[in-house]
Amino acid sequence: MLPNGWEWCKLEDIVSFGGGKTPAMDNKEYWHNGNHLWVTSKDMKCSHITNSLMKITDKALEIMTIYERGTLLVVTRSGILRHTLPISILETPATVNQDLKAISPHIKDLSEYLYIVIKANEHFILKEYHKDGTTVDSIDFDKFKCLPIPLAPITEQRRIIAETKHWFTLIEQINQDKSDLQTIINQIKNKILSLAIHGKLVPQDPNDEPASELLKRINPKAEITCDNAQYRKIPKNWCACKLVDICSFLSRGKSPKYSEEDKTYPVFAQKCNLKDGGVSLEQAKFLDPSTINKWNEVYKLQTGDILVNSTGTGTVGRTRLFNTNCLGNYPFVVPDSHVSVVRVLKSICPQYVYAYISSDSIQRYMEENLAGSTNQKELYIGVLENMHIFLPPLAEQYRIVAKIEKLFSSLNNIQKALEV
Template identity: 90%
Template sequence: DLAIHGKLVPQDSNDEPALNLLKRINPDFTPCDNGQYRNIPKNWCACKLVDICSFLSRGKSPKYSEDDKTYPVFAQKCNLKDGDVSLEQARFLDPSTINKWNEVYKLQTGDILVNSTGTGTVGRTRLFNTNCLGNYPFVVPDSHVSVVRVLKSICPQYIYAYISSDSIQQYMEKNLAGSTNQKELYIGVLENMQIFLPPLAEQQRIVARIEELFSTLDNIQKALEA
């Protein structure tokens, strides 16, 4: 929460302003503007999540195979409660349906995966890395998982930290649809999510600082368990 409000690492006036970065991505970009946005650091810019994504979509409803174990499907349960991702409990695509899945649906390192249905798991956010594939050629998401793939000029680890923050998790919780037993996060809620975007160099400094702090916390936890 400190990170996404510019309070975790100091600002550097020599960093290229985030607005310049967004203008390169889209020359017609217009920053969001209201009183709250004016409280962010000088070189930051307020935008919507959709403004910085190359792919932002729910997955598809797959046809599963009970016999062929070649092509796994990423489901809600693959976003582990402890913060990791795993394909150990994945089901598998019917090989005859592979041509129905465009290349864009194959998950990539840096994809941010958000559980989009299910009481108790909706909103759970994890960062994907192809290291979890093992010998599988690729993995695709089912319709209960949304994929947030940011543009190359945006740091995915920063956006992952942003979406994982308490304030954004609360935003998603407040905007769920559906009944008590089947809450749903519509893709429009993600598209319109406000993002406070720092300069790219500061995004990278924030991520490095977060990793440093969590490493320290892990060491403390291990020491307590010894």
């Protein structure tokens, strides 16, 4: 039931539709020194258009349509349709590619009102108008053209637009505040790790066995540094040594032969070190069973192993702590050659070493010592072996880890609350 003065109509009754295409990318006549904006699905970011648009030439415009300011653009075919329906209103004239539809209201004043109506029906459109049998997410455009539109009187449309803009502004401010707070939380976490690895997070206990004595006992061959001027700022009972000196295993994985059929033995790859934290074998490939004998027992990942992505711009240096809980029913998992494994000696707390390697200063150290080309950065195992680590007494290592976990737990609760 609509209010008095309102009417139902179909979208196609009050607009005209248009589309676009991609001019041949190898034709310089279409692209060189272009001055007409060209919008693609990748430029559509939920409710706005990016500023970094490509431009086509007058020559390309001969085979294209340019849409005027106030035209609505809707993505109807793209992988980004899974969660949102990207839609925006053109601020300046532009052309579009084949993944977008242009909606030109017969009355220009309808643009903002139609934007609100379509945005309000986003979930309905994605669910009910989804086109099955396509390789990418698509909207059945014939159905979309018949979207029911509750058409309000023009004066009421203006009031609705004004009120909606007011609330949209508040929502955008809240989202920005949440984003700013997320940034601050990450900065606090980095500061906590920095304090931890410099002996400033928990008080020292003079009765603790000095780290140098611990290291002599577990690795008599270790090169221990206590009085070097570079390390004088660390607490008295701490010492500095190389990472390799406190490890029972420090190595990259191997290049596996994969099986397309057998799903018994997963291989841990960089994508298993999840971007948002933790590890998962959901995206793991599987080892050819005939090659199992080539993998020594030492390569089977253990709880407490520290896994470091060691190739690839954007992922190299990502560090996660492994736990066999993620194996489920798998008997074991081995790392591929793009992941380095840091397995510390039994008398060293792996969670402390994980926190150390995760800290900003050590992440910078790894980044500054990468090798390879821009597109394929490499973290050689020697960089990890020679990494200097500030080692506290064993008891303090565990006190530090307990404090980090307590503080991070409180910060994580705040982050979860921000996601609601």
